[in-house]
Amino acid sequence: MAADTVAAPHLSLNVRYKRNVKENSGEEEENQVEILEDEEHHAELKPQRARPxxxxxxxxxxxxxxxxxxxxxxxxxxxxxxxxxxxxxxxxxxxxxxxxxxxxxxxxxxxxxxxxxxxxxxxxxxxxxxxxxxxxxxxxxxxxLCPDGWTRSGCSCYFKSEERKYWFESTSDCKKRGADLVVINNEEEQKFVAELSKDGEFCIGLLQRLSQKGLEWGWIDNSPLTET
CATH class of the missing domain: 1.20.5 (Single alpha-helices involved in coiled-coils or other helix-helix interfaces)
Known part of the structure; x- marks a missing residue:
């Protein structure tokens, strides 16, 4: 398929020649050539068909x-x-x-x-x-420390007398020695006293007192008697 062609532009050139001769010298001359392009005609150039x-x-x-x-x-x-x-x-x-x-x-x-x-x-x-x-x-x-003849158990000292006396006499004898008849406070002390007095009968700090209920057993330090 042939490509579209564009018409060749037509350019018109105007040539102007000038010759200038100096009067005084006569030897020198100036030549000037002016080439004028027809701008208007060049500007009006347009493609005649569609451009690629x-x-x-x-x-x-x-x-x-x-x-x-x-x-x-x-x-x-x-x-x-x-x-x-x-x-x-x-x-x-x-x-x-x-x-x-x-x-x-x-x-x-x-x-x-x-x-x-x-x-x-x-x-x-x-x-x-x-x-x-x-x-x-x-x-x-x-x-x-326990004195001579006394036996220590826990924090207390115990004395077993070889003399035979009644309960009240035994109480007085203990007071003279700075002590008292034994008061059993617990099972351990009860076992110790039983072992200490196994070869005879001894007095302990237990007595009967008269109360509103009648005669009642109690310890000499006024603590109640407990069978345990």
């Missing part, structure tokens, strides 16, 4: 297609960055919440630690006091 497709237009279309593609890529990048930012913000909120919970737990543990420290100090003071009391009791026990 310009490479510039194709380049423009390619550029627009490339711009649209790049715009889509940028939009996808922006969407990805927005999603990434949203996920990071959610993760940050979760970490912030966990950090707040950990801070509260640390604060509670600090309070409990302070309370435990205070309790420990109180127990330490009580322990020191108990140690002092134990030392004092040990000192008293060492100082309170």
């Amino acid at each position: 497709r310009s490479p510039v237009a194709s380049n423009r279309r390619s550029f627009r297609a490339t711009a649209v593609t790049l715009g889509g890529v940028y939009l996808l990048l922006l969407a990805g960055l927005f999603i990434r930012f949203t996920l990071l913000q959610t993760r940050y909120d979760q970490l912030s919440s966990n950090y707040s919970q950990i801070q509260r737990k640390v604060f509670d543990i600090s309070i409990e630690n302070s309370q435990l420290q205070s309790s420990y100090e109180t127990l330490s003071v009580n322990h020191s006091q108990l140690q002092d009391e134990v030392k004092h009791l040990k000192t008293r026990m060492k100082e309170k």
